[in-house]
Amino acid sequence: MVVVSTELQSRRADRIAGGRIPAYSAPAANGPAAATRANDGIRLDGVSRAYRDRRDASVPALAGVSLHAGHGELLAVVGPSGCGKTTLLELVCGLQAADSGVVECASAALMPQRDLLLPWLSAVDNAALALRIGGRSRAESRAQATEMFAELGLEGFENAHPHELSGGMRQRVAFLRTLLSGKGVLCLDEPFGALDAITRAEMQGWLGRALQREPRTVVLVTHDVEEAVVLADRVAVLSPRPGHVRAELGIDLPRPRSRTDSAVIALRERALVALEMGMGDATGVRGDGRGG
Amino acid sequence: MGTGAADEDGQVEYGDENLGEGHAMRRRVIDVAPALLLVLVLLGAWELYVDSGATSSSILPAPHTIAESLWGNAGLLGHNLAITAKEVLLGLALALALGFALGVLIHLSPPLRRAFYPLTVGSQAVPIAVIAPLLVFLLGFGLLPKLIVIVLICFFPVVVTTVDGLAAVDPDQLKLLRTLDASRLQAFRFAELPAALPAAISGARIAVTVGVIGAYIAESQTATSGAYSGLGREIDADLSSLQTSRAYAAAVVLFAFAIACFYSLSLIERRLAPWANQSRGDIR
Numbered sequence: 339m340v341v342v343s344t345e346l347q348s349r350r351a352d353r354i355a356g357g358r359i360p361a362y363s364a365p366a367a368n369g370p371a372a373a374t375r376a377n378d379g380i381r382l383d384g385v386s387r388a389y390r391d392r393r394d395a396s397v398p399a400l401a402g403v404s405l406h407a408g409h410g411e412l413l414a415v416v417g418p419s420g421c422g423k424t425t426l427l428e429l430v431c432g433l434q435a436a437d438s439g440v441v442e443c444a445s446a447a448l449m450p451q452r453d454l455l456l457p458w459l460s461a462v463d464n465a466a467l468a469l470r471i472g473g474r475s476r477a478e479s480r481a482q483a484t485e486m487f488a489e490l491g492l493e494g495f496e497n498a499h500p501h502e503l504s505g506g507m508r509q510r511v512a513f514l515r516t517l518l519s520g521k522g523v524l525c526l527d528e529p530f531g532a533l534d535a536i537t538r539a540e541m542q543g544w545l546g547r548a549l550q551r552e553p554r555t556v557v558l559v560t561h562d563v564e565e566a567v568v569l570a571d572r573v574a575v576l577s578p579r580p581g582h583v584r585a586e587l588g589i590d591l592p593r594p595r596s597r598t599d600s601a602v603i604a605l606r607e608r609a610l611v612a613l614e615m616g617m618g619d620a621t622g623v624r625g626d627g628r629g630g
Numbered sequence: 631m632g633t634g635a636a637d638e639d640g641q642v643e644y645g646d647e648n649l650g651e652g653h654a655m656r657r658r659v660i661d662v663a664p665a666l667l668l669v670l671v672l673l674g675a676w677e678l679y680v681d682s683g684a685t686s687s688s689i690l691p692a693p694h695t696i697a698e699s700l701w702g703n704a705g706l707l708g709h710n711l712a713i714t715a716k717e718v719l720l721g722l723a724l725a726l727a728l729g730f731a732l733g734v735l736i737h738l739s740p741p742l743r744r745a746f747y748p749l750t751v752g753s754q755a756v757p758i759a760v761i762a763p764l765l766v767f768l769l770g771f772g773l774l775p776k777l778i779v780i781v782l783i784c785f786f787p788v789v790v791t792t793v794d795g796l797a798a799v800d801p802d803q804l805k806l807l808r809t810l811d812a813s814r815l816q817a818f819r820f821a822e823l824p825a826a827l828p829a830a831i832s833g834a835r836i837a838v839t840v841g842v843i844g845a846y847i848a849e850s851q852t853a854t855s856g857a858y859s860g861l862g863r864e865i866d867a868d869l870s871s872l873q874t875s876r877a878y879a880a881a882v883v884l885f886a887f888a889i890a891c892f893y894s895l896s897l898i899e900r901r902l903a904p905w906a907n908q909s910r911g912d913i914r
Binding site for chain 2: 450
């Protein structure tokens with residue numbers, strides 16, 4: 339399963355160059371290099387992770403999580419707060435190493451919960467950050483990012499600074515920054531959690547369309563079950579801490595999905611049941627999605 | 631996906647509203663008025679106190695006497711201001727460069743931090759007035775010993791604020807840069823350095839005010855005699871020859887210079903680091 343990384347890089351570079359997004363050739367040697375590269379897919383097998391609290395006691399965050407997302411698939415992870423969702427993403431992104439278990443994943447880019455745009459850079463410079471880190475000139479990076487601004491509804495705001503943008507626009511710039519990293523896997527950590535309901539619905543529609551145009555493997559962490567069902571190919575429901583997969587629902591519905599569609603509502607209900615009732619273990623519900 | 635293609639949800643949202651010109655003007659007046667009022671009240675009280683005859687005017691001259699002296703000695707004071715200003719600004723520039731560089735080194739390298747930080751703090755406990763004459767013995771009369779005194783006083787606030795500013799960068803921001811494969815140097819350049827800039831400028835604002843005091847100490851401890859040796863020297867000479875009102879006039883010039891430097895740095899901060907005040911949006 340271990341692929342020689344340079345080979346993978348160039349292969350991905352070819353694929354991505356076709357889609358106008360360049361991959362940069364210098365993955366840094368910093369950070370735990372625990373993640374093994376797979377074919378732009380993700381596989382977690384029996385992954386556990388604990389952290390030490392202030393009294394140096396071991397607090398388990400994840401206990402035997404097994405998940406997978408194939409190439410180009412959107413996997414949504416829902417769970418109660420504090421169930422280790424963010425830890426899960428950091429494992430996938432290689433920011434942490436698992437205590438036990440296997441994490442197989444291509445190089446992943448993280449879109450954090452807060453947009454974390456750099457206040458001293460304009461919107462377009464923020465979006466182009468990964469390109470500049472990859473060694474491109476400022477002008478070249480800006481030109482590349484500017485091309486994407488129109489289709490994200492950000493046209494005319496290229497040179498605005500983050501504090502001049504609305505919450506929804508900032509999230510879109512943060513998403514563009516993640517997308518332009520050229521990585522095959524995107525980890526989105528509650529990307530719309532801080533937005534009001536109307537903006538959130540708009541952004542969900544927009545994200546779905548953006549991913550249709552630029553398919554990537556996506557892990558979407560959210561506490562909003564409806565968001566998960568509307569956007570994802572598969573929904574994994576995590577238990578309270580220490581998190582493990584309580585249920586997995588396949589969602590094989592055509593896109594774009596309406597939140598008022600009866601199949602969507604039915605799946606949402608199943609996910610909610612898995613989330614709320616103590617359903618036991620990972621051997622729980624496995625939905626096929628079509629039923630309803 | 632080309633540019634110019636209208637997106638289906640290309641809604642336009644706006645950030646801050648623009649404030650009108652007249653409104654900004656009124657804001658400015660409201661900002662300045664309290665300080666002006668306070669100065670007038672203090673000057674009035676001072677004037678009344680001296681006029682009441684409670685003290686000799688050769689010990690505490692009245693504000694109007696000082697103003698007269700300021701007017702009458704404008705040439706002399708202006709010349710001395712130029713000398714002191716040169717010392718302060720040169721010293722501040724050196725202190726900024728040194729302090730910022732040292733702050734960055736201390737931030738980037740824990741061993742250097744352990745090596746330099748205690749000495750940096752200790753440098754502030756050095757009795758400047760005592761070592762200033764020694765510097766003259768070592769380095770002779772002239773600009774250099776004065777600059778060393780000013781730098782010694784000024785660089786500490788710059789180091790401390792720079793180190794704090796560099797350390798205050800959002801750790802999540804650094805995490806994000808790591809997922810984008812940024813090197814240590816790139817993380818420093820894109821996140822830590824700009825994050826520390828407003829703090830370093832704040833350090834410079836503190837430094838310039840103590841730097842003016844430093845210039846006075848430097849001049850009175852190291853200067854040669856002579857008519858044009860800076861405002862600090864002027865104050866000393868006037869006090870010993872009982873020209874109290876001119877000493878006060880020189881102090882007023884020094885005072886105005888310090889305030890002007892402080893607010894110039896605020897303006898520079900708004901140019902260099904406009905993001906630092908964006909959330910408050912107040913005029914300083």
